[in-house]
Amino acid sequence: MANKIYDEKYPVSYPMHGAGGKTGDWRLLTPRIDREKCSKCMLCWVYCPDAVIDRETLEIDYEYCKGCGICARECPRKAIVMIREEE
Amino acid sequence: MATSIKDLPRDEVVMKGHGACAGCPSTLALRIAGKAFGPNAVCVMTPSCTVASLGLIPKAAYDYPILNVCFATAGSSASGIVYAYESLYKKGKLTGEMPTVFTWIGDGGTYDIGLQAISAAAERNDNYIFICYNNEAYSNTGVQRSGATPKFAATTTTPQGKMEDKKNMPLLMLDHQIPYLATASLAYPTDFYDKLVKAKNTRGFKYIEVFAPCCTGWKFPSSDMIRISRMAVTSGAWLLYEAENGKIKFNGPTAKIMEGKVELSPLEDYFSCQGRFASINRAANKEEIIAEAKNKILADIEFMKKRAAF
Ligand SMILES: Cc1ncc(C[n+]2csc(CCOP(=O)(O)OP(=O)(O)O)c2C)c(N)n1
Ligand code: SF4
Ligand code: SF4
Ligand SMILES: [Mg+2]
Numbered sequence: 001m002a003n004k005i006y007d008e009k010y011p012v013s014y015p016m017h018g019a020g021g022k023t024g025d026w027r028l029l030t031p032r033i034d035r036e037k038c039s040k041c042m043l044c045w046v047y048c049p050d051a052v053i054d055r056e057t058l059e060i061d062y063e064y065c066k067g068c069g070i071c072a073r074e075c076p077r078k079a080i081v082m083i084r085e086e087e
Numbered sequence: 088m089a090t091s092i093k094d095l096p097r098d099e100v101v102m103k104g105h106g107a108c109a110g111c112p113s114t115l116a117l118r119i120a121g122k123a124f125g126p127n128a129v130c131v132m133t134p135s136c137t138v139a140s141l142g143l144i145p146k147a148a149y150d151y152p153i154l155n156v157c158f159a160t161a162g163s164s165a166s167g168i169v170y171a172y173e174s175l176y177k178k179g180k181l182t183g184e185m186p187t188v189f190t191w192i193g194d195g196g197t198y199d200i201g202l203q204a205i206s207a208a209a210e211r212n213d214n215y216i217f218i219c220y221n222n223e224a225y226s227n228t229g230v231q232r233s234g235a236t237p238k239f240a241a242t243t244t245t246p247q248g249k250m251e252d253k254k255n256m257p258l259l260m261l262d263h264q265i266p267y268l269a270t271a272s273l274a275y276p277t278d279f280y281d282k283l284v285k286a287k288n289t290r291g292f293k294y295i296e297v298f299a300p301c302c303t304g305w306k307f308p309s310s311d312m313i314r315i316s317r318m319a320v321t322s323g324a325w326l327l328y329e330a331e332n333g334k335i336k337f338n339g340p341t342a343k344i345m346e347g348k349v350e351l352s353p354l355e356d357y358f359s360c361q362g363r364f365a366s367i368n369r370a371a372n373k374e375e376i377i378a379e380a381k382n383k384i385l386a387d388i389e390f391m392k393k394r395a396a397f
Contacts, residue, residue, distance in 0.1 A: 015150035019142025020106030027109075042092045046276050047313050049115035051101045064103035068110035069310030082310075 017064065023050070027067030029082035033058060037079035044071035044080060090277045090284075096122045105148030107140035110309025112273055112299035112316070113220045114140060117149060117191060119276050120218065123283030126150075128187040131165045133158045133196040136227045136301075137220070161201025162208040165190050165215040173214070187287050189216040195225040197296075198234035198256050209263035209292045216286045216293040219256070222301035230304040237324070238383070239376060240363045242304070248366045252383065257296050258394075261330055266291040269329035272298050274317035275339050282329055289331075298325045306362025315360065321352040323384040326391060335395035345392055354381050 013019075033044075038058065045053045047070050052061040072080040100121025107114045113136055130151045132138050138155055142148045156164040169188050175181040192201060197219035205217060224242050225231040232242040232249050235256065239248040261268050267289040271279035279297060286293035300315040302308065307315060319325035320340050327341040336342075343349040355377055358364040367376050 011144060013141070013144045013147035015102050015148070016146040017102050018104035019102060019146035019148035020104050020140065023104045023106075046092050046095065046119075047115065047273075049101075049107070049109075049111050049118070049312075050103060050105070051099050051118055052103050055097060061103055066109035068312070069308070070110055070313055073310040074313050 022063055023066050024061075024063045027062075027065060028084075029067045029069060030062065030085050031060060031065065031067065031069070031072050031080050032083055033060070034079045034081070037077045038075075039077055039079075041076060043074050043076065047071060047074050090281055092277060095119075095277070095280060096125065098122050098125055100124075100150045102146075102148045102150060104142075105140050106142045107136060107148075108301075108303050108309070110302050110312045111136070111140065112222065112297075112301060112312055113137050113193075115273055115312075116220050116279070116297045116299060119273075119280055120189070120191075120283055121150070123280050124187045124189065124287060127184060128189060129168060130154070131156055131161075131168070131188075131190045131192075133161045133190075133192050133201060134227065135191075135193040135196060136222070137191055137193070139227050158196050158200035160204055161190060161192050161196045162204030162206070162217070165217070166208045166211070166213040169214050187216065188214075189218055191218055191220065193226070194219060194221040194223060194235035194256075195233045197221075198254055205260075206263065209260060209265050209294070212265065212291040214290055214292070216283075216295060217260075219294075219296045220299040221256075221296055222299040222304060223253070224301065224304045226301050226304045230301075237380075239358075239367055239380060240305075241366060242363070248364075255387075257294070260294040261333065261335075263292070264333060265294060266332055267293040267330070269295045270298070270325070270327055271295060272316050272320050272325060272327060272339075273300075274313050274320065275327070278327065278338055285329070285331075304363070306365075307360055311360060315357070318352060318357045318360070321349075322354045322357040323351045323388055324354065324357055326387070328391070328395075333397075335391070337391075337395065344388065345395075351381075351384070354384065 052065045101118040130153045223235045231244045234254045269282040327338040337345045
């Protein structure tokens with residue numbers, strides 16, 4: 001990933017996380033993975049449109065997860081639940 | 088052999104925190120394309136949700152050099168890039184592997200506004216991959232009807248449901264006699280991935296269309312995006328196939344449907360989970376409408392069976 005700062009001469013954008021802001025703020029419901037139930041099939045990883053599930057650890061990056069709920073809906077083990085976060 | 092999910096490359100072209108809606112099919116599709124093409128690729132986009140979701144300068148949400156062009160050049164801009172590359176390689180000014188050149192264009196840009204130049208590029212057999220992500224409407228501008236919107240679907244310009252059938256764009260491209268064509272579904276990501284890799288390794292004009300259920304435009308909960316992608320295939324509303332040098336091969340559940348090994352899943356289920364078909368549920372002649380839509384699907388399946396036997 002390039003990490004150049006804004007180029008004064010040319011209006012060029014560079015790939016960076018958060019181009020749409022801290023999109024975790026959009027979330028209404030939050031996915032939580034139950035490790036006991038998970039079989040590491042990787043379906044949640046492949047279906048996440050926001051690429052926020054870590055391939056190795058299946059850790060979810062809550063700074064950017066939008067809470068779409070696809071991972072929970074598709075998990076064959078029902079290992080992911082969508083919860084309402086406490087204030 | 089078909090790739091398994093665990094074999095998919097680690098490359099992530101989609102940066103976290105992009106501007107697309109929660110559950111966006113277009114970004115998921117692009118994410119899979121990034122895995123198939125790797126870092127050495129160049130992308131052309133026309134105005135669309137994908138362009139809007141790139142975010143604000145100085146950040147960009149997708150890790151490819153992306154050229155944003157006007158609709159009418161949906162087909163020709165990538166041609167120009169390929170001609171320039173080929174000439175620079177020939178003159179020895181560039182060395183190493185030539186980047187994969189591909190377009191990332193919505194159904195509005197493909198079926199309607201960009202059609203003429205796409206047809207011309209296919210006829211010239213220009214060496215790039217044309218990818219259409221089909222969310223069956225002009226989503227970015229507020230969900231207006233397109234040539235890909237199916238009959239009966241409500242959009243902001245067809246509030247009572249569209250009255251006309253959609254075009255059969257993949258078939259239209261197939262009849263340009265291009266070396267590779269495929270349709271894909273996000274519910275079957277490894278099938279989509281394998282098709283992208285095949286296209287990358289084929290010379291000439293390649294056309295891939297991926298079905299992209301848009302929760303915002305079609306009015307369903309974002310969590311259902313993959314489920315609706317799957318139902319479109321199992322109900323026959325979206326057929327999965329590929330054609331190498333014109334020879335059609337059906338894939339996944341569509342292959343089983345064509346062989347008569349599985350029944351179509353109820354079309355009513357596919358309609359009832361999407362708000363854009365709500366007027367069907369309210370209609371006095373609901374049964375009649377569903378029967379008409381089902382007959383159209385059965386006719387398409389019969390036609391494609393015969394077309395594949397050529
Ligand atoms: C020539 C021209 N006409 C109209 C527009 C306005 N416009 C911007 S995005 C868009 C919708 C494109 O729809 P589609 O290609 O299906 O992509 P989607 O937004 O659905 O992802 C339209 C009509 C434009 N930018 N240029
Ligand atoms: S889909 Fe479910 S079982 Fe599969 S890896 Fe994710 S949490 Fe685990
Ligand atoms: S809720 Fe959506 S964005 Fe968040 S981890 Fe699951 S699939 Fe990804
Ligand atoms: Mg569209």
